[in-house]
Structures are given as C-alpha cells and as structure tokens.
Amino acid sequence: MVAPAHVGPLPAFPEAAKTALADTQLRRNLAKATTTIRSKRGNVVGELPDWEELRAAGAAIKADVMRHLDRYLLQLEESVIHAGGQVHWARDAVEANAIITGLVQAAGAERVVKVKSLTTDEIGLNAALRRAGITAVETDLAELIIQLADESSSHILVPAIHKNRSEIRDLFRRTIARDEDLSDEPQQLTAAARRYLRAQFLAAEVAISGANFGVAETGTVAVVESEGNGRMCLTLPRTLITVMGIEKIIPTFQDFEVFLQLLPRSSTGERMNPYTSLWTGVTPGDGPQTFHLVLLDNGRTQVLADEVGRQALHCIRCSACLNICPVYSRTGGHAYGSVYPGPIGAILTPQLVGIERAKTLPYASSLCGACYEVCPVKINIPDVLLHLRGQITAHAGALNPEAIVMRQLAAIFASPKRYERAQKLGRQGQRVFMHDGVIDHLPGMLAGWTHARDLQALPNQTFREWWRQRQRENERASEGGREKEIG
Amino acid sequence: MRVALFITCFNDTLFPDVGIATTRLLERLGHTVQFPQAQTCCGQMHYNTGYQRESIPLVRHFVEVFGDAEVVVAPSASCVGMVRELYPKAAALSGDERLITAVRDLVPRVDELGEFLVKRTGIVDVGAYFPHRVTYHATCHSLRVLHVGDIPWRLLQAVKGIDLVELPNVRECCGFGGTFAVKNADTSVAMLGDKVRSVLDTGAEVVCAADTSCLMHIGGGLHRLRAGVRTIHLAEILANTEED
Numbered sequence: 001m002v003a004p005a006h007v008g009p010l011p012a013f014p015e016a017a018k019t020a021l022a023d024t025q026l027r028r029n030l031a032k033a034t035t036t037i038r039s040k041r042g043n044v045v046g047e048l049p050d051w052e053e054l055r056a057a058g059a060a061i062k063a064d065v066m067r068h069l070d071r072y073l074l075q076l077e078e079s080v081i082h083a084g085g086q087v088h089w090a091r092d093a094v095e096a097n098a099i100i101t102g103l104v105q106a107a108g109a110e111r112v113v114k115v116k117s118l119t120t121d122e123i124g125l126n127a128a129l130r131r132a133g134i135t136a137v138e139t140d141l142a143e144l145i146i147q148l149a150d151e152s153s154s155h156i157l158v159p160a161i162h163k164n165r166s167e168i169r170d171l172f173r174r175t176i177a178r179d180e181d182l183s184d185e186p187q188q189l190t191a192a193a194r195r196y197l198r199a200q201f202l203a204a205e206v207a208i209s210g211a212n213f214g215v216a217e218t219g220t221v222a223v224v225e226s227e228g229n230g231r232m233c234l235t236l237p238r239t240l241i242t243v244m245g246i247e248k249i250i251p252t253f254q255d256f257e258v259f260l261q262l263l264p265r266s267s268t269g270e271r272m273n274p275y276t277s278l279w280t281g282v283t284p285g286d287g288p289q290t291f292h293l294v295l296l297d298n299g300r301t302q303v304l305a306d307e308v309g310r311q312a313l314h315c316i317r318c319s320a321c322l323n324i325c326p327v328y329s330r331t332g333g334h335a336y337g338s339v340y341p342g343p344i345g346a347i348l349t350p351q352l353v354g355i356e357r358a359k360t361l362p363y364a365s366s367l368c369g370a371c372y373e374v375c376p377v378k379i380n381i382p383d384v385l386l387h388l389r390g391q392i393t394a395h396a397g398a399l400n401p402e403a404i405v406m407r408q409l410a411a412i413f414a415s416p417k418r419y420e421r422a423q424k425l426g427r428q429g430q431r432v433f434m435h436d437g438v439i440d441h442l443p444g445m446l447a448g449w450t451h452a453r454d455l456q457a458l459p460n461q462t463f464r465e466w467w468r469q470r471q472r473e474n475e476r477a478s479e480g481g482r483e484k485e486i487g
Numbered sequence: 488m489r490v491a492l493f494i495t496c497f498n499d500t501l502f503p504d505v506g507i508a509t510t511r512l513l514e515r516l517g518h519t520v521q522f523p524q525a526q527t528c529c530g531q532m533h534y535n536t537g538y539q540r541e542s543i544p545l546v547r548h549f550v551e552v553f554g555d556a557e558v559v560v561a562p563s564a565s566c567v568g569m570v571r572e573l574y575p576k577a578a579a580l581s582g583d584e585r586l587i588t589a590v591r592d593l594v595p596r597v598d599e600l601g602e603f604l605v606k607r608t609g610i611v612d613v614g615a616y617f618p619h620r621v622t623y624h625a626t627c628h629s630l631r632v633l634h635v636g637d638i639p640w641r642l643l644q645a646v647k648g649i650d651l652v653e654l655p656n657v658r659e660c661c662g663f664g665g666t667f668a669v670k671n672a673d674t675s676v677a678m679l680g681d682k683v684r685s686v687l688d689t690g691a692e693v694v695c696a697a698d699t700s701c702l703m704h705i706g707g708g709l710h711r712l713r714a715g716v717r718t719i720h721l722a723e724i725l726a727n728t729e730e731d
Contacts, residue, residue, distance in 0.1 A: 018673045027677075326660045330677045364671060366664025366678070367535060369631035386573075389537030406533055410541040413496065413528040414548055423500050438710060448672030453679070453707030456501055463499040463506035467522050 010337035010353070013360040017331040026162050026332055033161045034322070034329040040269025041320060041374070048265070057258045059378040062314035065249050066304060072216040072249045073295065079219030083281025085291040092298050097128035100208065100241055103292055104134055107239045109205040115223060115230040116140035117210025118156060118317060119243045119296060121339040122352075125208070136208070137200050139229035141193050148175045154333030154341065156319040157267050162332050165189060197229065207233035207288070211244035212316070213259060214293070217252045220280040221293065224263055224273050234277045240288035245296050247304075247313040259316060262376035266318035299352035308387040312348045314377045321371035321381060327364055336361065343371035347384040355391050362388035420464070427458045488608070489519045491556035493597070495566045496528035502699045508726035509562045509600060515726075516604075516613060526552045531569035534577060536666045543581045546574055550589045558607065559597045562722045564697045567599040568632035599629070600722055601638045601697055611645050616729040618648035621719075622691035624682070624705065626698045627660050639697050639721055646724060652689045656681070663704035679708045686716060697721045 020026060045051050065072055077087045088103075090096035104112055112129065114120065114136050126136045126147075138147040142160040146153055149171050153159035160168070169184040177192040209230065213222040221242055223230050234240060250259065264273040282291050304310050322328045322342030333341030338349040338358075346365055350358035362385045371381040396403060412418045433439045439455040441447070449455060461469075490513055494506045513520050530545030549570070553559045561567050571594055578590040604610050623643055629635045643651050662668065662678025669675075682705055686694050692715070696702050699720055706718035 014671050014673065017671065021673050021677050326662070326678050327671075327674055330681075331674055362537075363667065364674070366627070366660050366662060366667045366675070368627035368660035368664065370627075370658070370660070373631055386535060386537070386539070389535075390539045391537075393537035402536075403538070406536065406538045406541055410530075410533055410538070410544060413530070414544045416525045416527055419496070419527045426500070440711075445669055448669035448675075449707070451672060452676040452711065453704065454710040455707055456703055458500060459503060461503060463494050463503035464522070464524060466503055466507060467510075467524075 009357045009359070010349070010361070013335055013337070013364040016335040016337060017327075017364070020331045020335045025164070025167075027330065029162055029164050030329055030332050033158060034324075037158075037269055037323045041266060041323065042269075044265045044269050044271055047271075048261070054258060054262055055376055055378050058262050058316075058376055059314065061250060061255055061258060062377050063311075065251065066247070066310055066313055069246065069249070069304065072251060073246060075216040076214055076219060076249055077295075079216065080221075080281060080291075080293050081219075083219045085219065085281040085293055088292060088294045090294055090296045090298070093123035096123045096243060096294055096296050096298070097125055099294055100125060100243065101128060101132045101134065103239070103241055104129065104206050104208075105132065107206050107290070109134070109239075111135045111137065111200075111204065112206045112208050113137050113139050113200055113204040113233050113237065114143070115207065115209035115225065115233045116143045116159070117208070117243060118153075118339055119210045119245050120208060121153060122245075123243070123296065123298060125243070137197075137204075139197050139200065139233060140225070141190065141227060141229075144193060144197070145171065148172075152334065153339060155322060156317050156333075156340070156342070156344075157322075158319075162334070197232075201229075201232040201236050204233075204237045206239045206241065207237040208241045208243065209233060211242050211248055211293075212263070213250050213256070214244050214248050215251075215253050215255070216249050218280055220253060220278050222256070223277045224260070225275045225277075226268060226273055228275055231275050231277050234279060235287045238288055239290045239292075240279075241292045241294065243294045243296055245298070246300050247315075263316055263318055266316075266320040266374070266376040303348075303351040306351065306387075309347070309351050309384055311379045312344065312351060312384060314379050315344050315348065316377060318376055320374040320376065324370045324374050326366065326368060326370070336364070343381045343385075344379070347379075347381055347388060350388055355388060356395060359392050359395075362392060420462075423458070423462050427460070430458055489521060489557045490603075491553055491559045492520050492522050493526060493529075493553065493559050493561040493566070494522070495561055495563045497566075498562060498699055501703065502720065505562050505699055505720040505722055508720065508723040509560070512613065512722060512726040513560070515728075516608075516610065521556075523552045523556075529566045529569045530577070531566060531573075532665055534569065534573050539577060539580055542577055543586075546577045546581075546590070547586060549574075550586065550593055553597075554589060554593055556596060558603065559593075560600055560603045561597070562600045562697070562720060563699065564599045564626055564629035564633050564635065565700055567597055567602075568628040570594060570597045572632050599633055599635065599697060601629075601635055601642055602633065604642065604725075605638045611641050613642065613645070613725050615645075615725045615727055616647045616731075617724045617727050618650075619693050620650040620652060620689075620691045621693045621695050621724065622652050622654045622686060622689040623657070624654055624661065624686075624694055624696040624701060625657050626696050626701045629697050630658060635697070642721065642725060643695065647729070649724070652691055654694075655685045655688055657685075661701050661705050663701050665700075668704060675704075676708075679704060683708045683712065683714065687714060692716060693724075694718045695721055695724055 088099045129136045138144045145160040155161040165184040176196040211221045212224045264270045328342040336345045340348045346361045412422045442450045498505045530542035533542040574590045578587040661682040662675040702718040
C-alpha cells in the first residue's frame with residue numbers, strides 16, 4: 001500500500017514475482033482474464049476511425065491540466081462550494097484519513113459503504129477507519145471479494161483477477177453465504193453478493209467514493225462503473241464523501257466527450273460503461289444532502305515537479321497497460337507491492353513513495369513498448385521508466401558494483417582498440433563455461449541467464465576479423481591478377 | 488548506394504554470420520559496402536539500464552565514425568531504434584549543441600536492413616531462395632520503435648521455396664529486454680516459455696527475426712530444450728540463393 005506511514009522499501013520485484021510465477025492457478029487466471037480483456041479492447045478500439053485523434057486530445061487536455069493545476073484546483077474548489085459541497089485539502093494520507101474519519105464521526109455513523117476507489121486504497125483508508133471503530137463495506141463485487149478474503153487488489157480494474165470462481169464460491173461459503181447451498185455459477189455467486197450488499201446499501205448513512213473526473217468549470221464529479229453499486233452509494237446515503245487525487249481534474253464539462261470515449265473502450269473493452277454517475281454539489285430532496293470533496297496530494301506535487309515523470313499523472317486508471325503487459329500478465333499485481341501495479345505502477349509508485357523505496361520497479365519491464373501503444377492518454381511509459389532508471393543509478397552512486405562494470409564497459413566501447421582486445425579475451429575466457437559448443441553455466445548475476453537458457457558461445461572469428469581477411473584476400477587476388485597481366 | 492555497415496557489437500562479436508550475410512546481400516543487390524572499422528557499440532545497454540550519461544561518449548563515437556556516411560545500414564532493429572529514438576535524447580542530455588546538431592543530421596540516414604531494402608531502395612524480392620518451414624518473430628523494437636510494420640514479412644514472402652507460417656501472439660515480447668533478462672530472470676523465462684510454445688506450435692524448423700538479441704534469447708531457450716528448431720537472422724535468409 002502506498003502510504004507514508006510505511007517508510008521501508010517495498011518488496012523487491014524479482015523476488016515477489018518469483019513467488020507469483022510459481023502459482024499455476026494464478027498464472028492460468030491471469031492469462032485467461034488479460035487475454036479476454038485485451039481482445040475486447042482491441043475490437044472496440046478498432047471500431048473508431050478517430051482513435052488516434054482521441055488519444056492525442058486526451059493527452060493534450062491532461063498536459064494542459066498539469067501545466068495549470070494550481071489554477072484549475074482553485075476553480076474546482078470554488079465550483080464545488082458554489083454548488084453546495086464542501087472542499088477539504090489533504091497533504092498526505094494521514095491528513096486525508098483524519099479528515100474522512102472526522103467527517104464520518106460527525107455524521108454519527110459506525111458503518112460506511114464504499115464505491116471501489118484506488119485512491120482510498122492508496123491512503124489505507126479502510127484500516128484507518130477500522131482503527132476509529134468504523135466498518136467500511138466494499139460494494140464493488142471484486143473489491144468485496146478481496147475484502148472478505150483479507151487480501152489486497154491485484155489489478156486496477158479487476159481487483160480479484162487472481163481468483164477464479166471456485167475460489168470465490170469457497171470464500172462466500174465461509175463469509176457472506178454461510179448457510180446457502182452455493183454453486184460456482186457466476187449468476188449464483190452474484191446473487192449471493194447482491195443479497196448481502198442490498199442490506200448494506202439500505203442501512204448506510206455515509207458513502208465514500210473515489211472520483212474518475214472532477215470538472216473545474218462546474219464542480220461536477222464523475223464515477224464510472226459497471227455494477228450499479230456505485231449508483232447506489234452515490235444516491236442512497238445522506239452523506240457522501242469523495243476522495244480525489246488532485247490530478248483527476250478536467251477543465252470543462254465538454255472534455256467528457258473525449259474521456260468517456262477513451263476510458264470504457266480502454267478499460268473494460270466496452271463502447272460505453274453501464275453506469276456513469278455525475279453529480280454537482282447537492283440537490284435538495286434528491287440524493288445525498290451533504291457532500292464533501294477531499295482533494296489529495298500525497299506525493300503528487302512532487303511528481304508534478306519532474307518534467308519527464310509528470311506524465312504519469314495523466315493516467316485515467318483504465319488498466320489497458322496492465323492487460324497488454326507481458327510482465328503483468330504473468331506476475332499479476334501483488335508483485336508490484338503497491339495499489340498501482342503493472343507498467344503505470346512501475347512509473348507512478350516510485351515517484352509517489354520516493355525512488356529509493358521502489359528501486360526495482362522501474363526495472364520490472366522489458367521495455368517492449370506495448371503499454372505506450374495502448375495508453376489512451378499517450379503516457380510514454382518506456383521513456384519514464386528509462387528516466388527513473390537514470391535517477392536510480394545516480395542515487396546508487398559511483399561505487400555500486402553495477403556502476404563500476406558499466407563504466408568499464410563504456411571505456412572499452414569508447415576505444416576500438418580496447419574493444420577488439422576485449423573480444424579476444426572473451427573468446428579465451430569463455431572456455432571455462434562452455435559445454436558442447438555453448439555456454440550453459442555462468443557465475444554471479446549472469447547465472448540468471450543460464451539457469452534456464454543456453455548462451456551462444458563467441459565464435460572463432462569476429463565479423464571485423466572476417467572483413468579484414470576478405471580485404472587481404474581481395475588485395476592478394478588483385479595483386480596476383482596484376483602479376484599475371486604483367487607476366 | 489554506398490552503404491556504411493553498422494554491424495553492431497552484438498553481431499560483430501557473437502553473430503558474424505549475420506554481418507557476412509548482410510554484406511553479401513547488399514553487394515549482390517549492387518550496393519558498395521563499407522565497414523568503418525573504428526565502430527564499436529551504440530550504447531543501448533548503458534542507456535536502457537539507467538547509465539544514460541555513460542552512453543554519451545558512445546553516442547559521440549558513433550557520430551564521429553558514421554557522420555559522413557551516405558547511408559548507414561544495420562541488421563538490428565533494436566540498435567537502430569537506439570539511434571533513432573534515444574540518440575536525440577542522449578545528445579540533449581549532454582547539452583552539447585554540436586552533438587545535438589550532428590545527431591539530428593545523422594538520424595535520417597540510419598536504416599534497419601529491411602527498411603533500407605523496402606523503403607529506401609524499393610525492393611521486396613531480393614532473389615533469395617530458402618526451402619524451409621520458417622516462422623517470423625516481430626521484435627518489439629521493430630514493431631513499436633521503428634514501426635517497420637509488415638516489411639520483414641513481405642521480404643520473406645518473396646523468398647523462393649520458403650514455407651512461411653505465422654507465429655501466434657506475434658506481437659508479444661520474447662522476454663529478452665537487455666539486462667531485464669538477468670535482473671528479472673524468472674519473469675523473463677516465463678515470457679520466453681510462452682514464446683517457445685508459440686514457436687513449437689507452428690511446426691517451423693527455423694525462427695527468424697530482424698534482431699539477433701531476441702533470437703539469442705529464443706534460441707537459448709530452444710537449445711536448452713533440445714527443441715530441434717534453430718534461429719536465423721532475416722539477413723541470412725535473404726542472402727541465401729539457389730546457387731548456395
């Protein structure tokens with residue numbers, strides 16, 4: 001979880017991934033889910049002739065928001081207050097949790113219903129509420145599943161992507177459907193969750209949501225979802241508290257035209273998502289009568305200060321980069337040690353929590369570029385990964401062993417003479433590791449290669465040696481030819 | 488054309504046959520091949536591992552070696568990708584105006600082999616003959632950095648005698664990723680496992696690509712499994728004729 005209360009480093013990705021990769025059920029679940037969403041996305045994106053223009057528009061709007069965030073935030077505050085809402089500013093997770101806990105207590109509630117929200121996961125809100133004696137009930141089906149299982153989300157959009165239906169059936173039988181005769185049919189599982197949740201919705205006094213978008217111009221807040229649980233939370237309770245990262249602003253209502261096309265197609269692979277809830281302050285006699293908007297920084301202004309890294313704040317949490325990523329689709333989300341997994345997590349988490357706490361994340365990518373290709377707001381994830389790797393090596397200092405090797409190699413490559421000498425030395429040195437013409441075991445870090453792969457041995461002649469030999473032969477041949485002519 | 492061959496340190500040291508094939512192919516097509524012997528490495532490993540400053544002298548060296556070339560051709564999508572995408576950034580990082588200008592001037596003259604053949608010289612049928620069942624792996628940098636599209640596929644389709652089969656999930660990474668392959672060896676191998684499965688599903692005897700680094704990775708897995716499938720660079724297929 002990304003929270004300043006945790007000051008130690010996040011778990012190292014290679015080790016965390018190793019555990020996940022060995023879980024065959026997880027691998028199967030992930031492969032099936034990511035492949036399905038990937039192909040659905042491909043189909044609906046392919047339908048739009050102006051997809052590239054939409055992406056460019058999304059990127060341009062977000063770039064403008066970041067450039068003028070100070071102005072847009074104040075405009076949003078003014079618009080929300082004007083529409084009858086209240087605005088709170090939270091510098092970090094601790095402040096945000098204190099504000100929200102206080103608001104729930106002021107409303108006299110001991111139980112709140114929640115719409116799926118990554119931002120509240122980021123600040124560890126549920127645990128903070130629990131410490132204050134308040135029960136938070138997740139109402140999104142997948143969020144409910146992982147809450148009941150006491151696990152954490154492994155995907156931005158499909159938090160329980162790591163679980164299959166028979167695992168869910170077993171979980172429900174242990175928790176919300178104890179006396180029920182439940183099969184692993186999705187309809188039956190959904191019905192069990194619905195019975196449980198309906199009672200929660202009707203009893204709740206306070207709801208807590210995140211926000212997909214906040215419109216500076218009008219103060220309108222939007223939540224995009226699929227199950228209708230969001231609509232219940234956003235309309236039934238008397239008090240609504242919304243936590244929104246400061247980067248979620250869009251300037252005008254008109255901008256929905258771009259983002260409500262980009263988001264559903266990129267995330268669930270749908271032309272339009274089933275429920276889009278928009279609300280502007282409070283409306284007497286209709287819906288919540290008290291509305292609080294908590295604007296959260298929690299490291300975002302620090303990201304904003306980095307001109308290359310800042311594009312990570314453009315993210316609209318669609319998760320297309322997770323689904324397409326060859327790393328994520330094999331390791332799943334838990335290996336990333338953060339509520340933001342996958343390629344976007346690899347660039348966002350280190351910037352939010354501090355690069356020294358997440359040094360392995362920017363390396364959790366083969367730089368294949370698939371994430372950049374699908375990103376609806378054109379975040380150049382590979383570029384930011386390289387930028388962050390640069391910060392990591394700078395931070396590691398000149399004496400770290402990798403830096404020493406890299407400097408030596410750079411010195412070798414900088415001189416053709418040293419380079420050729422190294423080629424010859426390599427050819428002699430490799431014999432120790434060779435077996436039947438290939439290298440099948442290497443020491444140290446390079447053993448990572450040969451554990452599962454053979455390595456081509458250096459051949460007896462480099463290309464440049466062949467080239468010179470050919471030149472010599474050609475010269476000799478032409479000299480020979482001349483001699484013949486003379487003779 | 489007068490072609491300056493950028494062999495890449497990887498091919499020079501590990502896969503000289505790719506360079507020999509590239510030379511023979513280009514000469515057969517009537518081009519004059521030059522090999523500037525001062526060339527070394529493009530600096531991609533340094534840049535991608537986070538040693539961007541350390542790559543700057545290598546960028547400078549490359550520009551010095553190839554600056555005057557009419558056209559530079561390399562049998563590696565990845566190294567050409569480094570030059571085209573990242574050299575301008577490395578030059579900007581150096582703050583050296585002369586290097587920035589020199590890079591800007593050189594970049595449009597650097598081609599990956601397939602691009603050179605199809606885009607620059609307009610040839611698709613190079614007169615090659617290769618009577619084997621072949622599948623083609625579209626490397627990530629071919630696809631998503633150079634955007635070569637179907638160029639390699641079209642070149643292969645024109646080869647006489649070839650039995651060309653499509654690779655399932657052709658757009659997916661093989662798991663190499665430079666130092667990723669050792670820093671995240673387990674994830675890399677998991678990706679490789681699926682790539683190898685796709686290759687075996689085609690029933691091909693040869694896997695071909697425009698980058699030996701990816702081929703070394705796929706080939707390393709295939710060889711360890713004694714799968715009976717070999718890897719070959721695109722240039723080696725295109726260089727092969729009925730006379731060979």
